[in-house]
Amino acid sequence: MDTETIIRVRNLTTAYGGNVVLDDLSFDVQRGQTFIILGGSGCGKSTLMKHMIGLYKPVSGQILIGDTDIVTAKGRQRKDLLRRFGVMYQGGALFGSMTVHENIRLVLEEFTDLSRDAMDVICRIRLNLVGLGDAGQKFPSELSGGMQKRAAVARAMALDPAIIFLDEPSAGLDPITAADFDQLINRLAKTLRITFVVVTHELASIYTIADHVIMLDKVTKKIIAQGMPQDLRDHSDNPWVRHFFNREPSEERKKN
Amino acid sequence: MAKKADATRLQVEEPTKDGIRMVVQGRLDADHCAPMWKEARRSLEKLRPKTLTVDAAGVDYCDGAGAGFIFNLREYQERAQRGFEIEGLQERIRRLLEMFDPGEPPPLEPREGPLRTGLEDIGRGVAGLAADALTLVAFTGELTASMVAVLPRPHKLRWKDAFLVMERAGCDAFGIVALVSFLFGAILAFQATIPMERFGVAIYVVNIVGIGVTRELGPIMTAIILAGRTGSAFAAELGTMKVSEELNALDTMGLEPVQFLIVPRVIAAILMMPLLVVLSNFAAIVGGLLVMRSVGYTWVTLIDQLQGAVDLNDLFCGLFKSFFFGLLVAGIGCLRGLQTATGAQAVGVSATRAVVSGIFLILFADSVFSVVFYTLGI
Numbered sequence: 001m002d003t004e005t006i007i008r009v010r011n012l013t014t015a016y017g018g019n020v021v022l023d024d025l026s027f028d029v030q031r032g033q034t035f036i037i038l039g040g041s042g043c044g045k046s047t048l049m050k051h052m053i054g055l056y057k058p059v060s061g062q063i064l065i066g067d068t069d070i071v072t073a074k075g076r077q078r079k080d081l082l083r084r085f086g087v088m089y090q091g092g093a094l095f096g097s098m099t100v101h102e103n104i105r106l107v108l109e110e111f112t113d114l115s116r117d118a119m120d121v122i123c124r125i126r127l128n129l130v131g132l133g134d135a136g137q138k139f140p141s142e143l144s145g146g147m148q149k150r151a152a153v154a155r156a157m158a159l160d161p162a163i164i165f166l167d168e169p170s171a172g173l174d175p176i177t178a179a180d181f182d183q184l185i186n187r188l189a190k191t192l193r194i195t196f197v198v199v200t201h202e203l204a205s206i207y208t209i210a211d212h213v214i215m216l217d218k219v220t221k222k223i224i225a226q227g228m229p230q231d232l233r234d235h236s237d238n239p240w241v242r243h244f245f246n247r248e249p250s251e252e253r254k255k256n
Numbered sequence: 257m258a259k260k261a262d263a264t265r266l267q268v269e270e271p272t273k274d275g276i277r278m279v280v281q282g283r284l285d286a287d288h289c290a291p292m293w294k295e296a297r298r299s300l301e302k303l304r305p306k307t308l309t310v311d312a313a314g315v316d317y318c319d320g321a322g323a324g325f326i327f328n329l330r331e332y333q334e335r336a337q338r339g340f341e342i343e344g345l346q347e348r349i350r351r352l353l354e355m356f357d358p359g360e361p362p363p364l365e366p367r368e369g370p371l372r373t374g375l376e377d378i379g380r381g382v383a384g385l386a387a388d389a390l391t392l393v394a395f396t397g398e399l400t401a402s403m404v405a406v407l408p409r410p411h412k413l414r415w416k417d418a419f420l421v422m423e424r425a426g427c428d429a430f431g432i433v434a435l436v437s438f439l440f441g442a443i444l445a446f447q448a449t450i451p452m453e454r455f456g457v458a459i460y461v462v463n464i465v466g467i468g469v470t471r472e473l474g475p476i477m478t479a480i481i482l483a484g485r486t487g488s489a490f491a492a493e494l495g496t497m498k499v500s501e502e503l504n505a506l507d508t509m510g511l512e513p514v515q516f517l518i519v520p521r522v523i524a525a526i527l528m529m530p531l532l533v534v535l536s537n538f539a540a541i542v543g544g545l546l547v548m549r550s551v552g553y554t555w556v557t558l559i560d561q562l563q564g565a566v567d568l569n570d571l572f573c574g575l576f577k578s579f580f581f582g583l584l585v586a587g588i589g590c591l592r593g594l595q596t597a598t599g600a601q602a603v604g605v606s607a608t609r610a611v612v613s614g615i616f617l618i619l620f621a622d623s624v625f626s627v628v629f630y631t632l633g634i
């Protein structure tokens with residue numbers, strides 16, 4: 001398949017106040033790729049994702065989606081970019097005052113001029129995809145933690161986005177549901193060439209879905225490794241990366 | 257992408273006796289589907305075909321919205337108990353449609369008659385009120401028990417929280433209480449002077465203002481301000497904690513929410529209320545007397561009249577009530593906070609309920625006090 005770069009991050013530096021979290025990152029995401037962001041807790045994975053979707057402004061650097069820099073995009077241009085994104089936040093962020101169904105329909109109402117029952121069918125398709133076919137009329141507060149996650153993913157997919165960002169989608173899911181989920185990602189990526197940018201810690205899931213992995217480091221605030229997960233596990237010259245993939249404690253790193 | 261978009265179209269062929277054929281080709285996504293969707297539904301509604309055959313051989317891209325389009329046509333036909341067929345699907349698209357199956361449509365909700373729901377609402381409302389009254393009694397008991405339990409061990413109380421609440425509920429309210437009371441006293445005096453002057457007894461306005469304010473209006477006004485400022489704040493604070501499961505965390509850590517969060521707040525409110533009421537009385541009487549002064553009475557006459565009219569008994573009646581008002585407003589604010597349902601707007605609902613119930617309880621308690629004081633001859 002021909003490759004086509006869909007996201008280009010160049011020299012991205014981000015900070016909260018004066019606290020630099022990510023320092024001078026550059027990487028590419030190809031269209032149709034499932035791109036995994038890895039790293040220890042608190043190293044800035046969610047931060048990187050929030051910058052990629054244009055939620056926060058970086059200190060410096062560019063984030064090109066296609067040809068448009070989301071950092072500087074404004075108004076109509078920005079809205080067109082956002083329409084191509086589906087985002088699932090780490091906390092789910094469903095709107096508590098609406099049913100799950102209405103949560104999904106909201107974006108459809110905003111961006112398309114489909115009729116009401118057209119939207120309803122599309123919502124049901126999304127919910128069925130994530131295995132929540134019978135929970136549409138429930139409010140988010142009536143769902144379990146894992147169900148909220150899945151509902152949030154269904155909402156992220158509402159508009160058939162070209163790029164779907166998922167922040168820890170499988171945390172809190174049972175192994176079977178998580179595996180179903182991985183399969184869903186693979187199928188969507190293959191059949192529709194949807195690009196996934198996923199933050200996850202689930203090693204099993206990484207091996208099944210990843211096309212490319214980058215690993216962030218909390219200390220240097222840079223990418224310390226990237227490639228296919230199997231290669232990183234077996235051949236990385238950084239012991240911490242090998243520990244990560246082999247689920248080993250980090251004594252060696254502390255000694256160094 | 258753009259060159260394929262031109263090729264996306266829907267063509268409805270001449271109806272035959274068996275039904276109609278629709279030829280769909282091109283790209284089925286949300287943008288391209290929307291107009292096709294309308295057209296297809298229009299012809300289905302007009303022609304009511306026995307069977308609808310969709311020729312999808314020319315579809316070369318289909319996403320969730322496109323699948324929605326196809327399934328919607330199928331469901332429309334099935335609901336009308338007519339036939340639906342799709343043919344010529346490319347293998348890739350067929351697999352995609354399989355993946356995007358929306359499942360069974362949800363059953364239509366049964367409609368209820370307006371009369372029944374109306375009656376039902378009344379019934380539920382009454383039952384809800386009764387249940388609410390019961391909770392209130394139970395909560396009062398729990399709160400009292402917790403407060404009594406603190407008495408022998410005052411160091412157990414979280415004084416830091418209590419002082420913070422005193423500052424926010426008490427000191428920060430001085431300005432608004434003084435202003436509202438001053439204006440209220442002035443208005444009362446002004447309105448009373450006009451008719452009383454006709455009978456030449458305008459000096460008795462001092463009695464009206466003095467007794468009315470110290471016994472009733474001062475405590476009530478202050479309590480209502482407290483309900484609006486502090487009762488609602490308590491409900492919102494505790495409500496937010498409830499929503500973010502902080503209350504559950506307290507519970508599992510073995511800390512009683514009532515003891516830990518509510519007792520300091522209630523004690524702070526009870527201690528601040530009398531102070532605020534004294535301030536309110538003072539400001540209202542000053543406002544009233546200023547108006548009287550401007551009508552022509554001298555300060556000496558006015559003060560003399562006031563001393564004759566109001567005695568300590570009146571003042572203590574008002575202060576005694578104010579303790580209870582403080583307790584009620586703070587207690588109901590906290591209770592509404594604890595009762596918060598889940599979701600963001602639930603916190604707003606709790607704050608509103610805290611103010612409404614607070615004001616109701618103040619007036620209810622005040623009427624009880626009136627009867628009791630009257631019977632006891634105080």
Ligand SMILES: Nc1ncnc2c1ncn2[C@@H]1O[C@H](COP(=O)(O)OP(=O)(O)OP(=O)(O)O)[C@@H](O)[C@H]1O
Binds near residue numbers: 041046047048
């Ligand atoms: N809104 C914020 N304001 C200030 N600092 C923040 C903010 N959000 C995150 N941080 C800091 O930025 C760093 C990276 O946070 P981030 O949420 O990106 O971590 P993460 O890699 O997603 O961690 P996790 O795996 O636990 O979700 C952390 O040190 C955190 O303290």
Ligand SMILES: [Mg+2]
Binds near residue numbers: 045047167
């Ligand atoms: Mg995170």
